[in-house]
Structure formats: structure tokens, C-alpha cells
Amino acid sequence: MSGTVTPVLEGRVALVHGASSGIGAAAARVFARHGATVVLTARREDRLRALVEQLRATGADASHHVLDVRDGEAVRRVVERTVERHGRLDAAFNNAGVGLPRTPMHLIEDATYEHVVGTNVTGVWNCMRHELAAMVEGKGGAIVNTSSVGGLVASSTGAPYIASKHAVIGLTKAAAVEYASHGIRVNAIAPGLTRSEMIDAWFASSPEAEERAHRSAPQGRAADPEEVAETAAWLCSDLASFVTGATVPVDGGRTAW
Ligand code: NAP
Numbered sequence: 670m671s672g673t674v675t676p677v678l679e680g681r682v683a684l685v686h687g688a689s690s691g692i693g694a695a696a697a698r699v700f701a702r703h704g705a706t707v708v709l710t711a712r713r714e715d716r717l718r719a720l721v722e723q724l725r726a727t728g729a730d731a732s733h734h735v736l737d738v739r740d741g742e743a744v745r746r747v748v749e750r751t752v753e754r755h756g757r758l759d760a761a762f763n764n765a766g767v768g769l770p771r772t773p774m775h776l777i778e779d780a781t782y783e784h785v786v787g788t789n790v791t792g793v794w795n796c797m798r799h800e801l802a803a804m805v806e807g808k809g810g811a812i813v814n815t816s817s818v819g820g821l822v823a824s825s826t827g828a829p830y831i832a833s834k835h836a837v838i839g840l841t842k843a844a845a846v847e848y849a850s851h852g853i854r855v856n857a858i859a860p861g862l863t864r865s866e867m868i869d870a871w872f873a874s875s876p877e878a879e880e881r882a883h884r885s886a887p888q889g890r891a892a893d894p895e896e897v898a899e900t901a902a903w904l905c906s907d908l909a910s911f912v913t914g915a916t917v918p919v920d921g922g923r924t925a926w
Contacts, residue, residue: 676704687765738792861920
């Protein structure tokens, strides 16, 4: 074999939501490495600005918008500006999300439930609606939503999070079926335990939780965020051209156990 391999997202314009840390920041790096122009969003501008500078230093085309995904009108404006600036939207990674403290269901406040569902479900809804509109106009595209192992199976605490991540899979399937005829693919990923600031802080405060978490994973470790981001990049690429409506576990075998 000879010749060079074309990066799988070469020439694509991709929106990455929840890009200021963890899996989303890793996705910004991975998508750019695979050749995409990346437009990054989250609420913490200092993080986004620093990441955009890092990416530009590697020669990538990167920019950012401060965005709260709970604000549908703000999401619409970001999608519109992306299309105005780059001519189209080819891919979107709807990854913004929040967890919650491990509290028994009967002790969870309504406001906590609303915060989790508002971010994880309404946020994905807001993003998908406006991205789909742009992709219908552009005659195709690929969307990946971040669910979780908690979108496939329950755990003994965290009901609003579990419900929100199941809902992400429902929205993904509905959109995949409805928009397949427009050349738009919609998939979800279901990460297992993945190293992020949130998880690192939890492990630092409870080494016993870390050991328990690793014991429940067949590979005996948490994922690096880039391992999760690579799956999202693959789903956004033409390599996954016949994959739609799927939820891909990226969990080191956690849900196979
Ligand atoms: P993280 O580092 O805390 O990242 C969460 C991202 O979402 C941040 O960029 C955050 O940015 C953004 N975000 C949160 N609320 C937002 C809002 N209202 N509007 C816009 N952006 C918002 O944690 P992570 O682990 O990478 O999580 C990423 C996704 O993976 C989440 O959907 C999470 O549920 C899912 N997940 C994580 C794991 C894991 O073990 N780490 C496992 C399964 C699923 P700002 O704070 O700057 O807005």
C-alpha cells in the first residue's frame, strides 16, 4: 500500500458543544486532528479561548461561542452564525451535560431534577432542532449525542441523570428515523466511566470509589476522553455511512458484563 490517508473529517464543518473540558475538549482536538473546522461552545469562555488558541497553533481552523444549551434562541444564533461563516454545517457533537451528586431519589430537590433534565435533555433538543434545520438546508449531515451507560442501564442512585440519558437515546432514535431521507444520520454514544475533572475530583475525595469503579469495568480502568471522542468522530465521518439511530457503548465492556 502506498499514498497518504485522507483525514476522515477533512473539509467538514463541525459544532462541538460542551467543549470547555473533558470529553468535549478532547473531541475538539480529535475532530481538528481528523481535518474538521471546529466551532466550540460552552459557558466558560476562558477555557474555550485557551483551547481555540491551542488548536490554531497546530494549524486548525477553530473558533468559539459562549453558549448555554438551555437557551434555544442562543443555540439557533450559534448554528446560524456557523453556517453564515463556513457555508454549511456537516457535523455536530451534542455533548454538553451535567451529572449530579449521588443522592437517593426521594431526597432530590425539584430544582436539581430540572437542572439535570434541562441541560441533558432540553439542551440536546435545542441543539438538534437547529442543527437539523441547517442540515436539511445543506442536504445532509451527521449528529452525535452524548448519552451514557446510565442511558442504557440504571444504577442505585441518580434517577434524574439516568432518566435524562435514556431520553437522549429516545431523541436520537426519533431524529434518525425522521431525517434519514434527508441524508442526515443521528447516533448516540454511551460512555462509561471517563477521566474528567468531575471524575478526578470524585476519585481524589474517595480512593475507595475509584477502586469500586475500576472493579465494575472489565478493562479495569476509566476511559481517556480521547478514546470516547474518537468514537464520536468516527460516527460523524463517512466511515459510519450506514450507521444511524444507534447507541454505541464506549465503556470498556461495562454494559456487556
Ligand atoms: P465535564 O468535563 O464536566 O464536561 C461537561 C461539559 O458540558 C463542559 O464543557 C461544560 O461547560 C458543558 N456544559 C454543562 N452545562 C452546560 C450548559 N448549560 N450549557 C452549555 N454547556 C454546558 O464532564 P464530561 O465527563 O466531559 O461530560 C461530557 C458529557 O459526557 C456529559 O454529557 C456527561 O453526562 C457525559 N458522560 C460522562 C461520563 C464520565 O464518566 N465522565 C460518562 C458518561 C457520560 P461549561 O461548564 O463551560 O458550560
